[in-house]
Amino acid sequence: MLRILLSCLLCVSLSVGLAQAQSFEGYEAEFPETLVTRFDVRVAMRDGVHLSTDIYLPDGEGPFPTLLVRDIYSNGTTAVRQRYARFATSNGYAFVFQSSRGRYDSEGIWTPYFDEIDDGDDTLSWIAEQPWSNGRVGMFGSSYLASVQWLAALNGNPALKAIAPAVSPGNYYRDVAYPGGAFSLLSRARWGLGLVGSRTNTNYPVDWVRAVNHLPLVTLAEQLGFDVPHFQDWLAHPSYDDYWRPLNLEARANEMSVPALNIGGWYDVFLRSTLGSFQTMQSEAATADARAGQRLLIGPWNHAWNQGSQVGDLEFGESSLIAVEPLLLAxxxxxxRDGPAPEGAPVTLFVMGENVWREEQEWPLARTVYTPYYLHADGRLSEAPAEAPGQLEYRYDPADPVPTLGGNIMEPSLRGPREQSPLDTRTDILRFETAVFEAPMEITGPVRAVLHASSSAPDTDFMAKLVVVRADGTAYNLVDGVLRARYRDGFESPELIEPGEVYAYDIDLWATSYLLSPGERLRLDVTSSNFPRLARNLNTGAPFATTSDFVVAEQTLHLGGEHPSRLILPVIPR
Structure with a gap:
């Protein structure tokens, strides 16, 4: 696959402008002259609900292999969806577009995610039975259009031969709703209420960044004029329970037997699942072909992947963009079609800093040296443990949370790498910094922080953000993570903390790939809020979303001796 990818990268830089770099944005193929179309075909699901389905058939007698897109954001008439149809039919595939249950012209009531399992399965079976179909179906699409691919695969339908999910969730509790046990407030409100809270996409006149300041969260939707059951369901299930269990696709890998081209971005809101789905499918998928048929491609992108060479505040160069259509076609x-097997290694990564693509055989990389960097009371971050025990303190006030600045979030104005100096004056962030690196050092892989901390509150949050400080003093976020204290021992059984007692918080910062240049440093920022990306912990221990009461928490970070707070970096030898 790498040879194909590299040729795609070259053709992007030579012939495709930035405005055309987004997937299918510049696809100029025409429909075949003898194209056959059938619009709004009513396809029956097992419960009698009919879904609106469009069929596009290419030149020739058939039967044809089919590419399927199931969608909640369109009825298939938008320019991008029409490019999907042109891509498929101009390359000899039948194309089927379907609006999900309860969306646009499809019957029924839409409940995010759950109905896509059986509806996807029923649609695959229907396609396989059509006289124009040869029984082989592939699926592609991004975000929710990627989710429906994995969900359709759960029933093991033999017609589904391959999928190509981009920027897809896979563990809906940990990725979509409650990363680290903290509610993904801005993304879930803006998407779950504002974008898909009606039958069709609607841009309501709501300033979402300001609106989500409302408390208690359980009345947020009502306050804004919405009545959306699925949003209330999310708030009602802050722990990992039977509501979320069917949507943990990583735990259900052994039920799926489909090869997947997993595409993601280092700054995507669903990065953790793109990596996790690849790993679990490689090791646990139901068939040997599916286990061997996993591919992983991670670029420097946010959720709007492959749209431009600048992501957030950083420029990654035109080589960071890929020509998606040749990749999908191969x-x-x-x-x-039993064509040539994808060439190259299973994993292709973009190494930021160096700004190059590289092939790898596995994820995480087998040659990784997981290296602890210890936090010191004088603000140092070094490989040497602290010489003596120490501690640092800060106050977390839910009325004045640390504002979101960059990261793996959907909100376009906040996501991606952002210069961090606007946060420099805040006193509720503890900062730890390495010495200047004198030689290049690569970090590629999962990143963790183990913080030994105590709080005056019965529940609170602890957060860590890894930052690159450049030689000129500018600082840009790489990765960050959070852990809600009550979930320190797992997300199924919350347990409040004893105020003043020291606990170890093992925080998952997800993953990154970055080559540090001589003159650069790494910084770890420790705090207790990231708002409005994450709902504030009100520090009272009350049930989530039900109260407006809050207290200020006095936080203490313990360092050295019995409490070796540390950052664990995935160092790649060079």
Whole structure:
């Protein structure tokens, strides 16, 4: 696959402008002259609900392999969706577009995610039975259009031969709703209420960044004029329970037997799941072909992947963009037409800082040296443990939370790498910094922080953000993570903390790939809020979303001796 990818990268820089770099944005193929279309075909699901489905058939007698897109954001008439149809039919595939249950012209009531399992399965079976179909189906699409691919795969439908999910969730509790046990407030409110809270996409006149300041969260939707059951369901299930369990696709890998081209971005809101789905499918998928048929491609992108060479405040160069259509065509030609196997290694990563693509055999990389960097009371971050025990303190006030500045979030104005100096004056952030690196050092892989901390509150949050400080003093976020104190021992059984007692908080900062240059430093920022990306912990220990009461928490970070607070970096030898 790498040879194909590299040729795509070259053709992007030579012939495709930035405005055309987004997936399918510049796809100029025409429909075949003898295109056959059938619009708004009513396809029956097992419960009698009919879904609006469009069919596009290419030149030739057939039967054809089919590419399927199931969608909640369109009825198939938008320019991008029409490019999907042109891509498929101009390359000899039948194309089927379907609006999900309860969306646009499809019958029924839409409940995010759950109905896509059986509806996807029923649609695959229907396609396989059509006279124009050869029984081989592939699926592609991004975000929710990627979710429906994994969900359709759960029933093991033999017609589904391959998928290509981009920027897709896979563990809906940990990625979509409650990363680290903290509610993903801005993304869930803006998406779950504002974008998909009606039958069709609607841009309501709501300033979401300001609106989510409302407390208690359980009345947020009502306050804004919405009545959306699924949003209330999310608030009612702050722990990992039977509501979320069916949507933990990583735990259900052994039920799926589909090869997948997993595409993600280092700054995507669903990065953790893109990596996790690849790993669990490689090791646990139901068939040997599916286990061997996993591919992983991670670029320097946010959720709007491959749209431009600048992401957030950083420029990654035109080589960071890929020509998606040849990549997908090679993928589906192999699995649906018995074409050549994808060339190259299973993993292709973009190394930021160096700004190059590189092939790897596995994820995480086998040669990784996990290296602890210890936090010191004088603000140092070093490989040497603290010489003596120490501690640092800060106050977390829910009325004045640390504002979101960059990261893996959907909100376009906040996501991606952002210069961090606007936060320099805040006193509720503890900062730890390495010495200047004298030689290049690469970090590629999962990143963790183990913080030994105590609080005056019965529940609170602890957060860590890894930052690159450049030689000129500018600082940009790489990765961050959070852990709600009550979930320190797992997300199924919350347990409040004893005020004043020291606990170890093992914080998952997800993953990154960055080559540090001589003259650069790493910094770890420790705090207790990231608002409005994450709902504030009100520090009272009350049930989530039900109260407006809050207290200020006095936080103490313990360092050295029995409490070796540390950052664990995935160092790649060079």
């Amino acid at each position: 993928w589906f030609d192999h699995w649906l």
